[in-house]
Amino acid sequence: xxxxxxxxxxxxxxxxxxxxxxxxxxxxxxxxxxxxxxxxxxxxxxxxxxxxxxxxxxxxxxxxxxxxxxxxxxxxxxxxxxxxxxxxxxxxxxxxxxxxxxxxxxxxxxxxxxxxxxxxxxxxxxxxxxxxxxxxxxxxxxxxxxxxxxxxxxxxxxxxxxxxxxxxxxxxxxxxxxxxxxxxxxxxxxxxxxxxxxxxxxxxxxxxxxxxxxxxxxxxxxxxxxxxxxxxxxxxxxxxxxxxxxxxxxxxxxxxxxxxxxxxxxxxxxxxxxxxxxxx
Numbered sequence: 001x002x003x004x005x006x007x008x009x010x011x012x013x014x015x016x017x018x019x020x021x022x023x024x025x026x027x028x029x030x031x032x033x034x035x036x037x038x039x040x041x042x043x044x045x046x047x048x049x050x051x052x053x054x055x056x057x058x059x060x061x062x063x064x065x066x067x068x069x070x071x072x073x074x075x076x077x078x079x080x081x082x083x084x085x086x087x088x089x090x091x092x093x094x095x096x097x098x099x100x101x102x103x104x105x106x107x108x109x110x111x112x113x114x115x116x117x118x119x120x121x122x123x124x125x126x127x128x129x130x131x132x133x134x135x136x137x138x139x140x141x142x143x144x145x146x147x148x149x150x151x152x153x154x155x156x157x158x159x160x161x162x163x164x165x166x167x168x169x170x171x172x173x174x175x176x177x178x179x180x181x182x183x184x185x186x187x188x189x190x191x192x193x194x195x196x197x198x199x200x201x202x203x204x205x206x207x208x209x210x211x212x213x214x215x216x217x218x219x220x221x222x223x224x225x226x227x228x229x230x231x232x233x234x235x236x237x238x239x240x241x242x243x244x245x246x247x248x249x250x251x252x253x254x255x256x257x258x259x260x261x262x263x264x265x266x267x268x269x270x271x272x273x274x275x276x277x278x279x280x
Contacts, residue, residue, distance in 0.1 A: 010048035011061030011097040013264045014238035016068065017224045018164070018195050019103055020256065021240045021249070023080040025160055025191050026107045028246035035111040037154035038104045039161045041144030043116040045126040047088070048097045061097060063226075067263045069094050077256045080107065100162055101127060105134060112136060115151050117144045145175055148183030157189065164195045173203055177210035184216050184243070191244050198237035201229045211241060212277050219278040220245045222253050224261060225270035237270065241277075250274060 009015070029036045050061050065085070068074070070092075074082060084106045088096045098106070101116050108114065114137040118124045124141045131137040144165070152161070161183060165172040176194060184192070194211070196204050212219060225237030242249065253274050261272045 009060050010099065011050060011066070011094075012064040013060075013224060013226050014064075014195070014197065014235065015097070015099075016064050016260065016264065017222070017238060018193075018240060019100065020078065020081050020260070021222060021242065021253070022100060022103060022160075022162065022193060023084070023107060024077065024249055024252055025193065025242075025246055026104065027080050028249070029158060029160065029191070030107070030109065032158075033111075034158060035109075035113065035156045036158035036160065037113045037115060037151075037156060038108060039115045039147060039151055039154075039159060040101055040104065041117060041147055041161070041163050042165045043101045043118040043123075043127050043139075043144075044099045044120075045118075045123040046099050046101045046130040047126070048099065050094060050097055061094075064264065065094065065097065067266075068260075071263070075256055075259055077252050100164065102130065105131070105137070108136065110136070113154070113156075114138070115147060116140070117142045117147055119143060145179040148179045149186070152183050152190070153187035154190075157187075159187065159190045160193065161187075161190055162193045162195070164193075167197055167199075170203075173207045176207060177214055180211060180243075181214050181216065184214075189244060191242070191246070194241040194243075196239050196241065197235045198223075198225065198229065198239070199233075199235050204239075208241060208277070216243055217278055218244050218280040219276070220250055221273060221275045221277050222257065223271075223273040224257065224264070225272065226265045227270055239273070250276070 084103050087106055088098050116139045118127050128139045131139050198204050220242040223239030227236040257272045
C-alpha cells in the first residue's frame, strides 16, 4: 500500500527545480496558438498547505521556495513560476504551495487539455476537488504509467508529459524507461519531463543510462544538488531528464540554474549540471 505523501516535501529544492523547468516548457508551447495536452502521470493532491502538520514536520519548503519567495530581485525567467505562486498566495505570507497540476491549471489556456492521474486513496479526492469545475481536465484514479499507452498521442499532436513518481516503490526506477519508450513510440515529438531524486546515485544513474541507451533522441539533463552524494538517508539532489527540450531551454537554465543554486545552496556544498546526454 502506498504511504508516500508529497505534503511532507512540498516546496522543497526539488519542487523548485521541477516546477521552474515545467513552467518554462509550458510557456514555450504557448507561443503558438495551437492547443496542447498536459499529461501528469503522478499528480498528487494538487495543493499543499505549508502550515500543515506534514509540511511543518519536515519544513523542507523553508530551504526551497522559502529562500526565493521574498527575494526583491528575481531573474525574469522565474516570472512564470512565481506568478503562479502569487496567484495561490494573495498575501506576502507563503501559505500554499501548488503542485504540478495546479501550476498547469493556472498557465494553460482555454483550448489546452489536462490529463491527471493519481492512485493514492487520500490524494485522489483532493485532486479531483481542485478540478471539479475545470472542463479542460480529466482526473482519473489510475496507474499513471499506463497513461503513456492509453492517452498518447494527443489529438493536437503537441504536449508535455510529466513523469514524476515518488520512487517509494523501487520498481519505479525500472518502470520509467520501459513506460517512457512506450509513450515515445506513440508520440515522438512530445516534450517529456522525467523527475528523479538522488538518494542512491547508483540507482538513479542506472535509470538514466537505460533512458540514454533506449534509442530516444534529444535528451537533456538538468540537476541541482544541495549536498554531496553520500550513503546517509535522504535526498541530496534531484534532476530533470528532458526529452525534446524547447530549443531555448538549455540556455535559459544555464542562466538560471547558477542563481537558483546560490540561493538554495548558499554554502556551495552541492553542484548543478546542465548536460546534453543525447543529441537530436
